[in-house]
Amino acid sequence: xxxxxxxxxxxxxxxxxxxxxxxxxxxxxxxxxxxxxxxxxxxxxxxxxxxxxxxxxxxxxxxxxxxxxxxxxxxxxxxxxxxxxxxxxxxxxxxxxxxxxxxxxxxxxxxxxxxxxxxxxxxxxxxxxxxxxxxxxxxxxxxxxxxxxxxxxxxxxxxxxxxxxxxxxxxxxxxxxxxxxxxxxxxxxxxxxxxxxxxxxxxxxxxxxxxxxxxxxxxxxxxxxxxxxxxxxxxxxxxxxxxxxxxxxxxxxxxxxxxxxxxxxxxxxxxxxxxxxxxxxxxxxxxxxxxxxxxxxxxxxxxxxxxxxxxxxxxxxxxxxxxxxxxxxxxxxxxxxxxxxxxxxxxxxxxxxxxxxxxxxxxxxxxxxxxxxxxxxxxxxxxxxxxxxxxxxxxxxxxxxxxxxxxxxxxxxxxxxxxxxxxxxxxxxxxxxxxxxxxxxxxxxxxxxxxxxxxxxxxxxxxxxxxxxxxxxxxxxxxxxxxxxxxxxxxxxxxxxxxxxxxxxxxxxxx
Numbered sequence: 001x002x003x004x005x006x007x008x009x010x011x012x013x014x015x016x017x018x019x020x021x022x023x024x025x026x027x028x029x030x031x032x033x034x035x036x037x038x039x040x041x042x043x044x045x046x047x048x049x050x051x052x053x054x055x056x057x058x059x060x061x062x063x064x065x066x067x068x069x070x071x072x073x074x075x076x077x078x079x080x081x082x083x084x085x086x087x088x089x090x091x092x093x094x095x096x097x098x099x100x101x102x103x104x105x106x107x108x109x110x111x112x113x114x115x116x117x118x119x120x121x122x123x124x125x126x127x128x129x130x131x132x133x134x135x136x137x138x139x140x141x142x143x144x145x146x147x148x149x150x151x152x153x154x155x156x157x158x159x160x161x162x163x164x165x166x167x168x169x170x171x172x173x174x175x176x177x178x179x180x181x182x183x184x185x186x187x188x189x190x191x192x193x194x195x196x197x198x199x200x201x202x203x204x205x206x207x208x209x210x211x212x213x214x215x216x217x218x219x220x221x222x223x224x225x226x227x228x229x230x231x232x233x234x235x236x237x238x239x240x241x242x243x244x245x246x247x248x249x250x251x252x253x254x255x256x257x258x259x260x261x262x263x264x265x266x267x268x269x270x271x272x273x274x275x276x277x278x279x280x281x282x283x284x285x286x287x288x289x290x291x292x293x294x295x296x297x298x299x300x301x302x303x304x305x306x307x308x309x310x311x312x313x314x315x316x317x318x319x320x321x322x323x324x325x326x327x328x329x330x331x332x333x334x335x336x337x338x339x340x341x342x343x344x345x346x347x348x349x350x351x352x353x354x355x356x357x358x359x360x361x362x363x364x365x366x367x368x369x370x371x372x373x374x375x376x377x378x379x380x381x382x383x384x385x386x387x388x389x390x391x392x393x394x395x396x397x398x399x400x401x402x403x404x405x406x407x408x409x410x411x412x413x414x415x416x417x418x419x420x421x422x423x424x425x426x427x428x429x430x431x432x433x434x435x436x437x438x439x440x441x442x443x444x445x446x447x448x449x450x451x452x453x454x455x456x457x458x459x460x461x462x463x464x465x466x467x468x469x470x471x472x473x474x475x476x477x478x479x480x481x482x483x484x485x486x487x488x489x490x491x492x493x494x495x496x497x498x499x500x501x502x503x504x505x506x507x508x509x510x511x
């Protein structure tokens with residue numbers, strides 16, 4: 001059997017897993033939590049930033065987008081670099097970059113400084129997102145890996161959902177820069193723990209020799225970064241600037257050309273950063289298809305949900321953020337208790353994915369149908385969504401990573417993260433477009449339908465305002481139903497491909 005590195009004692013998971021694997025998982029989750037909090041924490045600070053930094057609307061949009069853009073554009077490159085140069089080394093570098101970016105963001109005096117700092121944080125975030133999952137794959141054996149991935153995913157859900165709530169609490173007591181400075185002690189603690197606890201690993205094989213993992217692929221790195229950055233920029237900017245805007249079209253064209261060139265390049269070079277033969281594996285293709293569609297439905301529907309809570313049910317931003325907490329709490333409770341892993345071992349991967357994504361789709365449909373009558377219907381939908389995520393996402397992530405050789409774990413994690421980011425951005429863009437199209441079709445032609453506040457400002461009577469509010473609620477419901485259909489479709493596609501690929505109905509029992 002081939003080894004996975006020049007240090008066999010630490011570079012591959014042993015049959016019982018690493019002796020300090022659960023402590024290492026805690027360190028990994030700490031880094032993961034910090035990165036994902038910063039995906040959403042800035043939203044509640046927008047009014048403060050606009051006032052104190054005299055930021056324009058475009059400035060604010062770039063403050064939010066710079067982080068996601070840098071992170072999404074570099075995930076593939078970061079994962080490949082982790083395999084080649086050492087996952088622990090890249091994890092340390094990610095923590096240092098993320099901490100330095102957080103310090104710069106917290107001390108920023110101008111909008112331009114904050115945008116640059118957020119981009120730097122995104123670079124660190126790309127390194128952390130890929131290396132954390134790769135390390136989990138390395139230190140846990142197959143029997144415990146699904147549960148570990150479930151915990152890793154649960155912490156990610158907490159970070160994503162808790163961002164607005166944490167940001168609101170911090171802003172109630174401190175200057176806006178504190179929402180970034182709170183990352184510093186976490187990054188420092190994580191850095192010390194990684195240095196002391198996490199074993200080094202990289203992806204060289206005995207067949208290729210130790211130099212193979214260190215042989216760079218600068219062409220692939222450049223093309224993947226240009227391609228992903230262009231596509232993600234177009235997805236982020238399209239809803240804001242219009243899909244036919246010259247900048248959006250140019251970014252989409254450059255991004256698409258870059259990705260096509262990346263594929264051609266990777267098929268020709270002897271040591272590609274991404275082995276495209278992964279996609280010939282139906283297990284991998286099925287898990288990837290499902291992951292993209294569930295990210296599409298989840299991110300787009302959560303984008304609609306925040307508007308639903310504020311514009312339809314009338315909650316302020318902090319109260320709306322608090323009312324999304326049951327989703328994250330359900331994911332955490334079910335995954336920390338091992339429910340998702342146990343269901344996977346009993347149902348098998350295809351059935352677990354279908355079950356989880358059916359629950360997720362049902363939750364979205366419940367919010368669409370019953371959410372407008374009050375928070376009770378929304379709460380029921382959120383609980384169903386949380387249960388679905390707790391069952392489906394560990395199974396999906398485990399299916400992706402299991403289809404990839406352990407020595408390529410970094411590249412697999414980078415691809416998993418990249419496709420998730422792509423699905424997230426596409427979901428917000430497409431379901432946002434569904435909302436806008438439905439809203440515009442139901443209100444008078446003379447009313448500005450660019451946003452609900454703008455439409456209400458143009459209304460002349462209370463009756464018109466009521467009709468506009470109802471039209472917006474109908475648009476939200478339609479968008480949620482489209483998201484539910486996408487999630488359910490993703491579950492079916494993934495399950496069919498996985499079953500045809502002969503994916504085991506009963507994975508290894510989890511501890």
